[in-house]
Amino acid sequence: MQAQENTPISEFLAFKLGTEEYGIDILRVQEVRSFEEPTRMAHAERFILGVINLRGLIVPIVDMRLKFNLTQANYDDMTVVIMLNIGQRVIGIVADGVSDVITIAQEQMRPVPELSSSIGNEHFLAIASLEDRMLILLDIVKLMSGQEMGLFSDSVH
Template sequence: MQNTSLTPVPGSSVAHAQALQPPSSQGAGREFLAFKLGGEEYGIDILRVREIRSYEAPTRIANAPDFVMGVINLRGVIVPVVDMRVKLGLASPRYDEFTVVIVLSIGNRVVGMVVDSVCDVITLGAAQMLPVPDFNAHVSAEHLMAIGSLDERMLILVDIERLMTSADMALFNTPAALAH
């Protein structure tokens, strides 16, 4: 197993996803970006991550849902920013030196999601990805891939594309927006 540590650097501007990826090894499994929301650790497919940015307050958009913080201008691309803590009904969000925006490529759209902190990139084999038990959770079971188990760590693996394109997110309104 290859792990690459990420330590959020206060005031850092941009860390590209390519710089985060550990050296590839054949047949080693799938790579996930691990991040924290509240007291839990989550993981998303590293291939959906475009970059990681330090938090900056977005420009609010009138009548947007509470979890849509607004938009940022990312090198000429207007990117909606979702606060995942608000969306998932977790504890009151706080914005500090560890808060980051993970910029995602979903279909042909770019979306940002605010998380408490980024942990590292991990590789999980099939045997380390356990089925999600049936329970009433903040994230709908249809948006969860598995529970990742690595040593003493347990990560909630989120199907970020399915979550971001779900009707309740209302970020994607046409099938053309999802074209790959």
């Protein structure tokens, strides 16, 4: 089924956390790298694994499994770090793997149901209903900019 020309579409990078699949705006993705053990920072939130040196830039690394209160990940050869550009910062998020870049039309997006969770609904854009799977679309800017993250002091766009 082809999207009509006037239908807004967006591209998302699909990644896995356990058995669930999530999507983030591809325009926020700088690169995808293999996982390397970060240097732990004292007093950081549990989900902030530490920092790595990315070509001279110190980048905080967030484990999305821990952020979403999922089971602890076993970091293996499939584990990746997705480097994101958010505001004037680069942040890395750990995922179990990436699958592909998916073009999603507006009519494929469904509202996120109101659920009690550790992550507020404002951090989710929608649930994309695709032919053979569902993709939870994240508002990665809001998710990484929240006060509980401790990564930014001001609002980021």
